[in-house]
Amino acid sequence: MIEFRDVTATYPDATRPTIKNVRLHVDEGELCLVVGRTGTGKTTLLRLINGLFPHFTGGVLSGQVTVCGRDTATSRPRDLADLVGVVGQDPRSHFVTDTVEDELAYTMESLGLAPDVMRRRVEETLDLLGLVELRRRPLDTLSGGQRQRVAIGAALTAHPRILVLDEPTSALDPPAAEDVLAALQRLVHDLAITVVISEHRLERVVHYADRVLYLPGDGSLRDGAPAEILKDTPVAPPVVELGRIAGWDPLPLSVRDARRRATALRDALTACPNVSQATKASVTPVTVELNDVRVAYGNRPVLNGVNLAFHAGEITALMGRNGAGKTTLLRTLVGLHRPLSGTVVIGGVGPRALSPSLLLQRIGLVPQDAADLLYAATIAEECAAADEDAHATQGTCAALLNEIAPDLSFTQAPRDLSEGQRLSVVLAIVMTAAPQVLLLDEPTRGLDYRAKERLASVLRRFARAGTTVIIATHDVELTADLASRMIVLADGDVVVDGHTADVAVSSPAFAPQIAKVLAPLPWLTVGDVAESLGVLP
């Protein structure tokens, strides 16, 4: 289906090729997972498949890419639209029409399918992805997860032979991600569609994959069976890491595999003291408080009288399905939304009463669209501007950035970075002001496991110094690793508020992989298990 012959891809103005001498052959009906660190060329590899590289991005392509016998050097993306369906990283910027139904039909209209065929396929796709209730909704009114499902649906209706997805579940809550991936697997099994998917959260996809394409970062590509490739990659899901510690071979890829092998491990751990529950936070002063806060968009209530208090040095994970009000809560905390009633109090005053520069020292938000905060020509300039804005000593921001993303070059332009790298820069910028309260909205989108660990260690250091950290996230692994407190929002109400260890173990939807493997034992992360067993992860 897909054939790469000695492909080398170099972007304009780049000093070295992003993809170098890659040979690859993907058969019909394979589900290939592209893995690699942030910024190693995963997106480029995907763009090569439907000719967006080089037809749209510019740059030099040597070697040959053929898709079902068509050469992408001569076939433009539009000529491949009947073969390759593409779902991009940010669905919002890819929508052409205004409503869900029209969006689903768009590709079919371009391909000139008969109206009755279009009608039938739209109905099927609405069912397949659970979009029936949303069919007439304007796309602007959808939540992130709903948008992602519409984008996948829009690619599926044309019945492409190949589906290319760039981080399709990064914006989705765990159940929604499960739905999407289950739908993808059904497509592979029932219709023998070839799927090439890139994803950072391997724990969600790796057990569906037939093959893993690993990009080490030097332009080369290693491919093979998932259990083989993941033996020594720096990116690996928690079950694989557990398997590495326990010395299992072949490595387990799913919770089921691991659980069947883990009997001996569970016995060994029963004898050990539990590390995760040993750390209980002492009571510290309240830094930010919400009193009966109500927020509505038009007639739609988003927060229904939320009462919460956050303490100094506390790391809280804010969870809940897409559209539950997490982002709105964070935005209300920094004063971007005015509550209809109720008050937000940060150190005695409301956020809207503070000037931006004072606000920044009290509370900082890393928004979902992190790139909005970047506008200088180079990273070095951004860092200098951040030091100035925050009245911090020169180099504070650069030092932080070095800690979060050591491999970034400071002369690069922020716009040329990958999504994960941009996020690292914004994190460093916001943290430069050392705010008392630090809010992060989906900070792990596009971050690989190593980057996530570094982020976690920086956040822990801030928390130890007394910063209140609140993270809105769908990432249960991050929550288990980092947060001491977990709040679950549903439809604008707080439904759960408790210790992470208690909440995560009691509910499968929010349980990390290790908790599922080791239940009923209360271990949550690989690090804790390794520490209990006295081995290095």
Place this chain on the structure above:
Amino acid sequence: MTRAFPRNLHPAAWWLWALALLTAASRSTNLAVLAMILTVAWVVVKRRRSDAPWARAFRLFLRLGLIVLAIRFVAQVLFGMPIGAPVLFTLPEIGLPRWAAGITFGGPVTAPSVLAAFADGARLAVMLALIGAANTLANPKRLLASLPAALYEVGVAVVVALSFAPSLIVAVGRVREARRLRGRNDRGIRGVLTVAAPVLEDALERSLALAAAMDSRGYGRRGPVSSRMNTVTTMLFSAGLVGIALGLFGLLDSSTPSLVTVVALACGVTAAAGGLALAGKRGVRTRYRPDRWDRPEQLTAGVALIAAGITVWASFADPAALNPPIGVLAWPAMPLPVVGALLLAAAPAFVTPPPVLTQEAEPTFEATR
């Protein structure tokens, strides 16, 4: 009478309706007639708009109209020539240098001149409101989908260009928020100026992403076309354009015999239509759920065209009623045929099916009763 099942009207019906009323409004400076047209538009919008984001355009356009009205009014007071009597008040007159001779600044302000300026501004405001009504009642992008196939791609380009403005506004909002998050002041002229570069960059990047996505989804695919067909299409288009240009010249130049004008126009339009039809065959596009053109659509477009026809006729038959003479202070008259026509134009608010609401998953009892 059983209530009609909810359905959205063909966008072209609403646009025809609004444009017809716009034509009617453009013929009149009679404040009573203008007020009545605005009321008709308001009633129809109120009853037949959906809850989609674009259905909030009416208020925006009303505000725009008010601004236009205010500007016209102030300009008249400051720079206008006094007409008639009585004088309301006198502004100090400022002598302008010789190169600006002919422009007065200040001086006496009379009631009739103010009234005339107000009526003139009101006419513009009502016309703006009608464009707002069209935008509110029918999504302009849907209208685009009904274009002939040959014009479709040009249409998309125009719409993407037009949606650049709203997306710029959104981007400005986002970048200003981001500035606030970085601890910079988001107010003042400097605050606005510094967002310009990132906003433009952002909008440009979005356009590129959209173009890539559209291309990946088959936008602009061509069916197999012979080169002879291409030549014929091009020739028809060129001949059509020449014909139409000659016809328009004839219309404007009174010395050209009218027969030549009519023949040139007719030939031009026919050739262009033929070119369009042939060019449409090149594309492979089909339509998903095309909008219907049924009784309610015919009725909506029909009543509006009749109302516009009657108003235009009245403006010739009874010019004083629709355009009251300037300089006389009098209550505007209400010509009966025009009142009847405009009442007729309000009929779509009551006889067309109600719009489909997008936010509600379940049809409500009220809507299906």
